[in-house]
Amino acid sequence: MPEQGLKPSIDILAANKSLQSRQIEERLESELLRILKETIS
Amino acid sequence: MKASLEIEDVGGLRGSRQYSLESGRLNIVESANAAGKTSVVRALASVLSVSKEAFSDDNVMKEAQKLGIRTDPRNPREGFVNVHSDQAAVQLGYDGKKERYAVKKNGNPVELPQFADSRFLLAGMMSNDSRILRQLHGLDEREADDFKWAVQELSSADRYERIAQFLKSRGEDVSESLLQSQRVVKQTKDLEKQKSDLGKKRMALDTKLAGLQRKYGDMGRALARRQGILNQLDELDGKINAQRGEISRILREELEIPRKDLNQALEKKKRLEKELADLGDMNQLRKEISAQQKEAESKLEDLTKRRNEIDGLLNLFVTAEAALREHKQDKHVKCILCEEGSLSYDKINKRLADYRHQREELNADIGDASEAIDRLRRKLEKEDERREDLRQAIKDLTTEIRNLSDAVANPEKQVRLIEATVNGYEETKKKLHGELELTKEKISKEWTDTEAERSKVSENIGKVNQQVGQLASVQVLSISVESSKAEAACNALLKVIEDSVSYAQTKAEEERQEAAKKFNDRVSSLLKSLGFTEFRNVRLNKDYRLYAERFNPRTNDYVAQQLKTLATSEKLVIALILQVALKETYLPNLPFFVIDDVIEDFDEDRRKKVIDYLVQKARDEDWFVVTTRLVEELGPPRIKYM
Numbered sequence: 033m034p035e036q037g038l039k040p041s042i043d044i045l046a047a048n049k050s051l052q053s054r055q056i057e058e059r060l061e062s063e064l065l066r067i068l069k070e071t072i073s
Numbered sequence: 074m075k076a077s078l079e080i081e082d083v084g085g086l087r088g089s090r091q092y093s094l095e096s097g098r099l100n101i102v103e104s105a106n107a108a109g110k111t112s113v114v115r116a117l118a119s120v121l122s123v124s125k126e127a128f129s130d131d132n133v134m135k136e137a138q139k140l141g142i143r144t145d146p147r148n149p150r151e152g153f154v155n156v157h158s159d160q161a162a163v164q165l166g167y168d169g170k171k172e173r174y175a176v177k178k179n180g181n182p183v184e185l186p187q188f189a190d191s192r193f194l195l196a197g198m199m200s201n202d203s204r205i206l207r208q209l210h211g212l213d214e215r216e217a218d219d220f221k222w223a224v225q226e227l228s229s230a231d232r233y234e235r236i237a238q239f240l241k242s243r244g245e246d247v248s249e250s251l252l253q254s255q256r257v258v259k260q261t262k263d264l265e266k267q268k269s270d271l272g273k274k275r276m277a278l279d280t281k282l283a284g285l286q287r288k289y290g291d292m293g294r295a296l297a298r299r300q301g302i303l304n305q306l307d308e309l310d311g312k313i314n315a316q317r318g319e320i321s322r323i324l325r326e327e328l329e330i331p332r333k334d335l336n337q338a339l340e341k342k343k344r345l346e347k348e349l350a351d352l353g354d355m356n357q358l359r360k361e362i363s364a365q366q367k368e369a370e371s372k373l374e375d376l377t378k379r380r381n382e383i384d385g386l387l388n389l390f391v392t393a394e395a396a397l398r399e400h401k402q403d404k405h406v407k408c409i410l411c412e413e414g415s416l417s418y419d420k421i422n423k424r425l426a427d428y429r430h431q432r433e434e435l436n437a438d439i440g441d442a443s444e445a446i447d448r449l450r451r452k453l454e455k456e457d458e459r460r461e462d463l464r465q466a467i468k469d470l471t472t473e474i475r476n477l478s479d480a481v482a483n484p485e486k487q488v489r490l491i492e493a494t495v496n497g498y499e500e501t502k503k504k505l506h507g508e509l510e511l512t513k514e515k516i517s518k519e520w521t522d523t524e525a526e527r528s529k530v531s532e533n534i535g536k537v538n539q540q541v542g543q544l545a546s547v548q549v550l551s552i553s554v555e556s557s558k559a560e561a562a563c564n565a566l567l568k569v570i571e572d573s574v575s576y577a578q579t580k581a582e583e584e585r586q587e588a589a590k591k592f593n594d595r596v597s598s599l600l601k602s603l604g605f606t607e608f609r610n611v612r613l614n615k616d617y618r619l620y621a622e623r624f625n626p627r628t629n630d631y632v633a634q635q636l637k638t639l640a641t642s643e644k645l646v647i648a649l650i651l652q653v654a655l656k657e658t659y660l661p662n663l664p665f666f667v668i669d670d671v672i673e674d675f676d677e678d679r680r681k682k683v684i685d686y687l688v689q690k691a692r693d694e695d696w697f698v699v700t701t702r703l704v705e706e707l708g709p710p711r712i713k714y715m
Contacts, residue, residue: 049126
């Protein structure tokens with residue numbers, strides 16, 4: 033599992049003002065799935 | 074620097090108009106009351122604020138509606154788009170950029186500006202409808218001194234909070250999966266225990282059968298054949314269980330969601346088709362509305378004809394009244410046309426008043442008739458739009474249904490193939506059971522009873538295996554995870570989510586504190602620049618409530634002052650300071666600041682100070698400061714520079 037978890041992604045998403053809420057949620061969801069896949073592989 | 078502003082059919086302004094703005098100066102939009110100056114500043118604010126992401130944010134859209142930048146669907150006649158047009162457009166060119174915003178009367182965007190920033194609605198524009206003044210005047214749901222929004226919605230804090238909320242909800246889903254995986258592990262353990270017990274029992278029965286085979290040696294060949302069949306049956310049971318496990322997996326992982334989506338899409342399509350059918354026959358509706366329209370138009374024609382007649386009479390009587398005005402004291406005057414009969418000034422004046430009154434009534438009726446025609450036209454347009462929307466939605470759904478049908482087709486085919494294979498195995502089993510029956514005659518009862526018991530045990534082992542297969546995976550988020558790994562995976566993911574939620578919440582608070590600090594620094598420097606000495610120490614406290622001290626001439630000292638108890642002109646002072654502070658804190662690089670109407674509400678001394686300050690600010694920062702001024706004798710808006 034990556035040491036930083038989601039923190040770098042959270043900062044990038046919070047700083048990008050052109051992203052809509054739905055896009056933020058989609059990206060967080062895909063980050064969570066990536067971490068889950070890494071955990072079970 | 075210069076900026077060109079081109080507006081088309083915005084608010085009260087029909088047609089296309091062009092204005093030139095200058096940075097480093099105060100740009101004053103002047104016009105008579107209700108002649109369009111507010112439409113000009115709203116147009117400018119729209120092209121600076123209505124971005125793509127703003128459209129997907131309900132809070133931003135509500136704010137835009139309150140500021141008149143977006144049409145309130147409940148009252149489209151008073152909207153951003155001119156009442157006689159279907160679309161409004163604004164184009165702003167400055168600093169090498171060309172931004173364009175176009176919107177339909179129903180609020181749907183046609184074109185959105187690329188660099189717009191929705192924070193302009195809260196930070197870059199001041200009017201009696203902007204949030205700060207609404208709040209200070211007690212017209213907002215927030216308390217007068219509650220300014221948490223100023224550090225939450227405009228900074229990144231809001232986005233961090235939304236991220237934390239989303240992750241929390243996903244954390245709840247993963248916790249649910251964790252409980253499920255714990256249940257599955259326990260059930261699997263119980264089943265494995267059952268399997269092991271049944272295995273032991275079968276071994277004991279095998280030993281017993283071997284003993285019986287030795288005891289009844291003459292059963293030799295029949296038993297050998299029987300054993301062969303039993304082995305084949307065991308093998309077939311194993312294969313059948315494996316294939317059924319695969320069917321369960323396909324149903325769970327590949328078919329459940331697309332089938333559900335497909336059913337929903339089919340139901341929705343049916344509903345929309347019914348709605349479309351319920352809208353009735355298009356031509357019939359057109360005929361009905363067209364007949365009503367014709368009737369309304371004919372009424373309008375009659376009314377206009379009558380008004381023209383009245384206008385003719387009015388002209389005659391106005392001329393007569395003017396000619397007789399110098400003889401108004403005389404009871405009767407010689408007729409000025411035939412010079413024989415006599416005229417009465419009072420009677421002519423009275424009839425003149427009657428005709429004017431009749432004309433006013435006719436005008437009101439004409440207005441009503443025009444509105445009725447307009448209403449019918451809109452009704453037809455609305456029907457057309459709804460019908461078109463429904464057709465498009467049905468078309469989209471048809472494509473979606475086709476895609477979903479394609480998505481389920483393959484797995485369903487696979488399931489059918491596997492079912493055919495299983496049926497083949499079952500057939501073979503049936504034949505083998507038949508053969509088994511034939512061998513019975515040659516074998517003792519003790520043997521057949523033991524063997525039947527063994528067969529039952531084997532069957533139970535098969536069932537347990539099947540149950541174990543069904544518990545092989547657990548759904549975590551949208552992924553199927555092997556049961557043995559699911560608990561650890563859920564725990565690891567929950568740890569990441571909890572850390573992330575806590576991180577996002579901490580960052581949100583840091584963002585708020587940093588924004589409050591910047592904001593407070595700006596406010597105190599603005600108080601000095603504006604020279605409003607009646608206030609001091611205006612700042613957001615740790616709860617993000619606005620604190621202010623006001624000079625008390627009786628005690629010759631400053632005391633803490635509740636904002637809601639300030640006089641209107643003092644609220645304006647505080648609002649202006651806060652508005653400029655927000656602009657400088659959050660939009661330092663956007664060179665526009667808009668003030669609609671409120672400058673004229675300041676008392677004279679303060680107004681002069683405010684205007685001097687704004688002129689100086691525009692010059693120092695090279696901003697386009699745009700404001701409005703009422704000039705009664707003017708027609709459409711024009712811009713004066715200061």
